[in-house]
Amino acid sequence: MNKFMVVTRQVIRKNIKSPAYLFSLFFPVLIIAAIALFAFITNKTNQTPTIAITSNNVALRNALIESPTHGDYRVSKAISTEQVAEKRLSHEKIDGYLNVTVTGQTVSAVYRQRTNGNSLDSDTLKNNLNTLKLRQAAQQLGLTAKQLQQLFAPASYKTQNVAYQNGVVRRQRSNQQGANLVVAFVVTFLIYMFIAMYTSMIAQETATEKGSHIMEILVSSVSPVTQFFGKVTGMLALIVLQVIITGIAGLIGMQYFNHNISFLGDFSFSQIQPGMVSVLVAYFVLGVMLYTVIAAMLGSMVTRQEEVSQALSPLTTVGMLAYVASFIAVNSNSLLIRIGSYVPFLSQSLMPVRYAVGNAALSEVWASVAIAAIALVLMTWVACRVYQQHVLDYSNRKHWYQFGRKRRA
Amino acid sequence: MLTVANLTKRFGPKQGVEDESFTIHEGEIMGLIGQNGAGKTTTFRMILNLLPPDSGTVLWQDHPLTKDDYNTVGFLPEERGLYTRMSIQDQVVYFAALRGQKPAVTRKALPQWMARFNVKGKLTDKIKDLSKGNQQKVQLIATLIHQPKLIILDEPFSGLDPVNAQLLEDSIIEMKQNGASIIFSSHDMANVERISDHLLMLRNGETVLSGTPDEIRSQFGNTRVRLRSPLDKAALVAFPGVNDVQQRGNAYELTLDNEAVGHDLFKAATSKGYIPEFSQEPPSLDEIFRIEVANHE
Structure with missing residues (x-):
C-alpha cells in the first residue's frame, strides 16, 4: 500500500470512527425518521370520526350514506332520528351528526359535533351532499347525466413560464421549473452546509497535527505533497459518501412523504431534467473541494488549533455570502449576479439557481463549471505549495506577508 | 552510516548550528548533549531534511536523505504528538504504515512491544485515556516498531522513571546490536555515558566537545x-x-x-x-x- 493511500485511508477511518461525524452523516436519515414518527403519531391520535346522518327525506339520507367517504368519516347507519343521534352524541358514542332538512327545492344541513370528539374534514361530506342536490335538481329539470357533466365541466387553466435568451424564447413547463428550483435550493443549501463542515474538518485536522507536533513525524515519513493530496482525497471520499447517503435519504423521504407534505404534492422526480442533475453534481464536487483545499492550506498556516476558526472565517464568510446571494438570484438576473455565477467560490451557489429559474443556458453553466474546475486545479497547486512551506513553521510571523514574500522570492 | 559534515544554520541573527560534523556508523550510538537552545533539535531537523541547512551536508549511506529513505528512519520528536482520540493499536499501525510497514506485521509485533515497555493499557484504549508516561511509551513503540536503521531520539528519557528509562536503554542497545545508527539527545548524563559510543556537546550551536565518553573525560x-x-x-x-x-x-x-x-x-x-x-x-x-x-x- 503506498503512502498516499495510507494517508487517505487514515483520514476516512478517523472520521468514520468519530461520533460527531457519524451524527452529521446520518442526520438526514434521523430527520426523515423523526418526520415519519411525527406523522405516525398524528395519524394515531386523529382518528376517523364516526357520525350519524338523519333527515326528513329517507331517499336522500340513504343516498348520502351510500356516497363514498374517502376515509374521512364513518357513518353509524342504525341511528336514523335526531333524538337518538343527540342522545348518542351526549353519551360520546358518536363524534357528531348531520341533520339534513329538505323543504321543497331547498336542502339545508346542520352538522353538530362534540368539541372533544374527532374533528371532521367536512369537504367530502359537503361534496356528496351537493352532488345529490344537483342530481335531484337535474332530474326535476329533465337533464341527462351527460348534460349535467357538460354543464359543470370546469374551464381549462394553465400557467406557462417563458424566458428570453438573446431574443429567443426558451420554454420550460411550469412544474418542471418548480421541481428544478426546489432541487437547486436544496442542493445549494447542502453545498453550503458541506462547505462549512468540511472546511472546518480539514483545517482542524491539519492544525491539530501541526499544533501537537505530529506533523514532524508525518513529514519525516511522507512528503508534505503526498500528505496534502492524501488528505484532500480522503475528504473527497467522505464528501461523496455523504452526498450518497444524503441523496438516498432525500429520495426515500420524498417518495414517502409525497402525499403528506403539501409543497411536494405536485413534485415528481421525472420533472427534473437530467442536465440539471449533472450540473448539480458537478457544482457539489467542485464547489466543496475548492473550499476544502483552501481550508487545508489555512489550517497549515496557523500555529495552534485555537486559531483555526479565526483563519477560516474569511473563507466561510465568502461561502455564506454566496449562499445568501442565491436567494437574490431567484428573482434577479442583475449584472452582479450574472458575473458572480462565473466566479469560483460563488458560482456553486449562484449558477444552479440561475439555471433552475431559466436565466442561464446549459452552455453558460458548463462554462462556469469549467472555470471552477480550472480554479480548483490552480488553487490546489497554490494550497499544496503553501502547505509544504508552513506545516513545520511555528513562528508567529504575519503569514500573508510571508506568503507574498515567498512568492516574490 | 550517517555522515554530517560542516553543517551550519542561522535563524536571522541567531546562531542555530555552526560547522557541526560527526559520523555515526552502523551499530553506533551517538549522544548529543547541550543546554536548551544549544542546537540539538535543529541538528535533528537538518538530518531529517525538515529544515534546509545554510551550508554543509548530511549523507545517509553516502547519499543525501530522500523520501525513499524515510522507511528506514525512526524519529521521536522532542514535543511528543499522538492522535489523542485514536486507540493505541490504530495509532501505532498508522505511524508504522507511514514508514512502509504492513498493518498485519505491526499488529503482530505490537503486543510484544507493549509487554516489553510494560505499557499499562489495552490495545483498544484511547491514547487520551493513558497516563503521560504510557503515552510516551506508545510514542517510543511507534518510533521503533518498524525496526528503523537510522534512529533519531530527541530527549527520549524525559518523563520516564528510572525503571522505564532502563527499559528504553535496553531497547536502544538492542537496536544498536541489530546494526542501527542511533543519535539521541538527553539532559541525563548518566544515560548518555552508559549507552553512548560517541558524544557531542553543543553550546550555542558550536561543538565544544566530541569523542567517546572516556576520551572526553580523560581530557580533563x-x-x-x-x-x-x-x-x-x-x-x-x-x-x-x-x-x-x-x-x-x-x-x-x-x-x-x-x-x-x-x-x-x-x-x-x-x-x-x-x-x-x-x-x-x-x-x-x-x-x-x-x-x-x-x-x-
Whole structure:
C-alpha cells in the first residue's frame, strides 16, 4: 500500500470512527425518521370520526350514506332520528351528526359535533351532499347525466413560464421549473452546509497535527505533497459518501412523504431534467473541494488549533455570502449576479439557481463549471505549495506577508 | 552510516548550528548533549531534511536523505504528538504504515512491544485515556516498531522513571546490536555515558566537545578523588594541591590541581595502613557539562 493511500485511508477511518461525524452523516436519515414518527403519531391520535346522518327525506339520507367517504368519516347507519343521534352524541358514542332538512327545492344541513370528539374534514361530506342536490335538481329539470357533466365541466387553466435568451424564447413547463428550483435550493443549501463542515474538518485536522507536533513525524515519513493530496482525497471520499447517503435519504423521504407534505404534492422526480442533475453534481464536487483545499492550506498556516476558526472565517464568510446571494438570484438576473455565477467560490451557489429559474443556458453553466474546475486545479497547486512551506513553521510571523514574500522570492 | 559534515544554520541573527560534523556508523550510538537552545533539535531537523541547512551536508549511506529513505528512519520528536482520540493499536499501525510497514506485521509485533515497555493499557484504549508516561511509551513503540536503521531520539528519557528509562536503554542497545545508527539527545548524563559510543556537546550551536565518553573525560585528567580514610576535613583542605573538599556522608570528594597530587594524597591517607575507599577518576560528564557551560559564559 503506498503512502498516499495510507494517508487517505487514515483520514476516512478517523472520521468514520468519530461520533460527531457519524451524527452529521446520518442526520438526514434521523430527520426523515423523526418526520415519519411525527406523522405516525398524528395519524394515531386523529382518528376517523364516526357520525350519524338523519333527515326528513329517507331517499336522500340513504343516498348520502351510500356516497363514498374517502376515509374521512364513518357513518353509524342504525341511528336514523335526531333524538337518538343527540342522545348518542351526549353519551360520546358518536363524534357528531348531520341533520339534513329538505323543504321543497331547498336542502339545508346542520352538522353538530362534540368539541372533544374527532374533528371532521367536512369537504367530502359537503361534496356528496351537493352532488345529490344537483342530481335531484337535474332530474326535476329533465337533464341527462351527460348534460349535467357538460354543464359543470370546469374551464381549462394553465400557467406557462417563458424566458428570453438573446431574443429567443426558451420554454420550460411550469412544474418542471418548480421541481428544478426546489432541487437547486436544496442542493445549494447542502453545498453550503458541506462547505462549512468540511472546511472546518480539514483545517482542524491539519492544525491539530501541526499544533501537537505530529506533523514532524508525518513529514519525516511522507512528503508534505503526498500528505496534502492524501488528505484532500480522503475528504473527497467522505464528501461523496455523504452526498450518497444524503441523496438516498432525500429520495426515500420524498417518495414517502409525497402525499403528506403539501409543497411536494405536485413534485415528481421525472420533472427534473437530467442536465440539471449533472450540473448539480458537478457544482457539489467542485464547489466543496475548492473550499476544502483552501481550508487545508489555512489550517497549515496557523500555529495552534485555537486559531483555526479565526483563519477560516474569511473563507466561510465568502461561502455564506454566496449562499445568501442565491436567494437574490431567484428573482434577479442583475449584472452582479450574472458575473458572480462565473466566479469560483460563488458560482456553486449562484449558477444552479440561475439555471433552475431559466436565466442561464446549459452552455453558460458548463462554462462556469469549467472555470471552477480550472480554479480548483490552480488553487490546489497554490494550497499544496503553501502547505509544504508552513506545516513545520511555528513562528508567529504575519503569514500573508510571508506568503507574498515567498512568492516574490 | 550517517555522515554530517560542516553543517551550519542561522535563524536571522541567531546562531542555530555552526560547522557541526560527526559520523555515526552502523551499530553506533551517538549522544548529543547541550543546554536548551544549544542546537540539538535543529541538528535533528537538518538530518531529517525538515529544515534546509545554510551550508554543509548530511549523507545517509553516502547519499543525501530522500523520501525513499524515510522507511528506514525512526524519529521521536522532542514535543511528543499522538492522535489523542485514536486507540493505541490504530495509532501505532498508522505511524508504522507511514514508514512502509504492513498493518498485519505491526499488529503482530505490537503486543510484544507493549509487554516489553510494560505499557499499562489495552490495545483498544484511547491514547487520551493513558497516563503521560504510557503515552510516551506508545510514542517510543511507534518510533521503533518498524525496526528503523537510522534512529533519531530527541530527549527520549524525559518523563520516564528510572525503571522505564532502563527499559528504553535496553531497547536502544538492542537496536544498536541489530546494526542501527542511533543519535539521541538527553539532559541525563548518566544515560548518555552508559549507552553512548560517541558524544557531542553543543553550546550555542558550536561543538565544544566530541569523542567517546572516556576520551572526553580523560581530557580533563584524573583530578577527582573520592576518599574514606583517617584524614579529616581540616587535613584535606590544608593538603597541597587540593582545591576543593566536599563531605558526602563518611566520604570526601576532592578536586585536585593535577593528577600527580593523587599519588601524594594516597601515600598520606594510607600511612597508617588499610583504608576503605580511594578512587581517582576524571570528572563526571555531569560535571564536565557544568564546567563547559560555565567556561563559556
